[in-house]
Amino acid sequence: MFVLEERRETPVLGEYEVVVLGGGPAGIAAAAAAGRAGCATILVERYGFLGGAGTAAGVTNFCGLHANVHGEHRQVVHGMCDEILDRLQRLGGLAAPHGIFNDRIRAQAYDVSAYKIAADELLLGAEVKLLFHAMGVGVSKSQKSEIEALIVETKSGRGAILGKVFIDCSGDGDLAAWAGAPFELGDGKGNLLYPSTMYRIGGVDAERAGNAGDHIAALMDEAERKGKRFPRKKPIVRPQPNGAEWRANLTQIRNPDGSAVSGIDAEQLSFGEVEGRRQVRDTFEFIRASAPGFERAYIADIAPQIGIRETRRVRGAYLLTEDDVLDCADFPDTIGVNGWPVEAHVAGNVEFVFQRNPRGFNQLPYRMLLPAKVDNLLVAGRCASMTHGAQSAARVSGACFAMGQAAGRAAHLALKSGVSVRDVDVPSLQKLLEGDGAYLGRD
Numbered sequence: 023m024f025v026l027e028e029r030r031e032t033p034v035l036g037e038y039e040v041v042v043l044g045g046g047p048a049g050i051a052a053a054a055a056a057g058r059a060g061c062a063t064i065l066v067e068r069y070g071f072l073g074g075a076g077t078a079a080g081v082t083n084f085c086g087l088h089a090n091v092h093g094e095h096r097q098v099v100h101g102m103c104d105e106i107l108d109r110l111q112r113l114g115g116l117a118a119p120h121g122i123f124n125d126r127i128r129a130q131a132y133d134v135s136a137y138k139i140a141a142d143e144l145l146l147g148a149e150v151k152l153l154f155h156a157m158g159v160g161v162s163k164s165q166k167s168e169i170e171a172l173i174v175e176t177k178s179g180r181g182a183i184l185g186k187v188f189i190d191c192s193g194d195g196d197l198a199a200w201a202g203a204p205f206e207l208g209d210g211k212g213n214l215l216y217p218s219t220m221y222r223i224g225g226v227d228a229e230r231a232g233n234a235g236d237h238i239a240a241l242m243d244e245a246e247r248k249g250k251r252f253p254r255k256k257p258i259v260r261p262q263p264n265g266a267e268w269r270a271n272l273t274q275i276r277n278p279d280g281s282a283v284s285g286i287d288a289e290q291l292s293f294g295e296v297e298g299r300r301q302v303r304d305t306f307e308f309i310r311a312s313a314p315g316f317e318r319a320y321i322a323d324i325a326p327q328i329g330i331r332e333t334r335r336v337r338g339a340y341l342l343t344e345d346d347v348l349d350c351a352d353f354p355d356t357i358g359v360n361g362w363p364v365e366a367h368v369a370g371n372v373e374f375v376f377q378r379n380p381r382g383f384n385q386l387p388y389r390m391l392l393p394a395k396v397d398n399l400l401v402a403g404r405c406a407s408m409t410h411g412a413q414s415a416a417r418v419s420g421a422c423f424a425m426g427q428a429a430g431r432a433a434h435l436a437l438k439s440g441v442s443v444r445d446v447d448v449p450s451l452q453k454l455l456e457g458d459g460a461y462l463g464r465d
């Protein structure tokens with residue numbers, strides 16, 4: 023059933039050279055890179071703050087900035103993310119990198135409020151116009167293969183933002199899908215990575231808690247032997263920069279039929295938010311009752327939204343594969359690297375598969391940012407062109423920062439050279455990125 027809406031004229035809210043949709047790690051780096059290169063740039067974000075899943079879904083931990091390179095931990099994503107790290111450090115909101123899986127790989131926790139402030143400062147410094155509380159809802163096209171404007175809905179009404187190059191950093195490939203770019207969903211058998219509702223626990227006695235996070239899995243196993251049930255195995259419960267606060271990543275949000283809640287289905291998302299909070303309450307009560315140091319703890323925050331790991335993956339000129347990740351593949355058009363292993367959130371569990379090559383990172387080709395069928399569009403972040411298996415690795419923050427920075431620089435280079443983003447001179451792009459401090463994995 024349908025209703026007919028009245029035909030209307032949509033006011034133009036502004037005209038920019040580069041329009042970025044989404045303010046997660048990919049969008050932050052893309053907009054900062056384009057803005058700093060001198061492009062008139064706008065970033066459109068539905069929430070009132072930046073950070074994407076890192077803040078809105080309570081992730082509070084960078085994965086993929088580091089790789090295990092021949093047994094040595096190295097930070098392998100550089101450039102715009104260094105500036106975020108520096109700002110977080112100055113705000114006192116960054117922990118030292120910590121090892122996981124017996125120090126096989128490292129991650130780095132940050133304070134969620136500090137990240138919001140650091141990202142604001144970075145983008146304002148790059149002269150990027152920020153449009154918050156604006157939901158992207160569609161596009162208008164000037165030609166079959168060219169986007170003219172991003173259509174947004176805001177509290178002050180519906181509007182159009184004209185642009186020359188558009189960068190989809192929505193995580194969900196919203197802009198690419200509206201523009202008609204082809205995309206894939208899930209593993210081909212209908213399975214998406216399962217989402218989680220993240221929460222933070224306050225009032226932890228850090229000294230007594232010690233390395234409690236290493237023992238929670240065993241406590242859960244013991245409770246399961248006595249009949250208790252948990253949403254999934256492999257809990258991650260770890261301290262934040264302030265040891266009185268811990269983050270908890272141990273929920274798994276399924277529909278009543280057992281399938282993963284889809285991040286592009288409003289009914290499922292609504293169900294998932296409530297189910298997520300139910301699991302938060304249940305798992306928190308267990309931790310408080312069983313882990314030392316948590317006796318006086320409380321739930322400091324349930325993330326503003328359910329954490330979605332995977333929705334649309336836009337098909338581009340190259341589809342990064344799981345083998346590329348595991349074999350640490352190189353590409354002539356590298357624009358950055360991914361050092362995170364495959365981390366598949368499957369029903370009831372999290373399955374890690376580590377790189378087969380001791381170098382520990384794969385290069386990311388520029389072609390994975392170039393969607394088919396739309397000429398003035400780049401896609402960066404977790405919705406870039408990757409298979410389900412590759413996305414299970416390169417969706418984490420590190421690779422998203424790298425992709426975003428490359429997309430922003432490529433938009434600038436295309437505009438400056440008067441060519442389509444498809445025809446950007448890749449050696450020039452690589453030189454610019456390395457000049458900006460990015461690491462392309464070429465040494």
Ligand SMILES: Cc1cc2nc3c(=O)[nH]c(=O)nc-3n(C[C@H](O)[C@H](O)[C@H](O)COP(=O)(O)OP(=O)(O)OC[C@H]3O[C@@H](n4cnc5c(N)ncnc54)[C@H](O)[C@@H]3O)c2cc1C
Nearest residue numbers: 044046047048068074075085158193329330403404417419
């Ligand atoms: C539960 C969970 C735990 C995770 N744990 C880790 C971890 O420990 N470390 C790590 O590095 N990564 C982790 N990840 C993965 C990582 O956080 C994300 O994959 C990464 O943030 C993706 O970056 P992105 O920029 O592509 O998209 P996102 O971070 O998803 O950002 C997309 C942004 O676009 C906005 N947006 C989307 N659609 C629209 C629209 N139509 N209009 C306006 N705005 C829109 C969103 O509000 C959001 O701000 C986790 C993810 C989840 C869900």
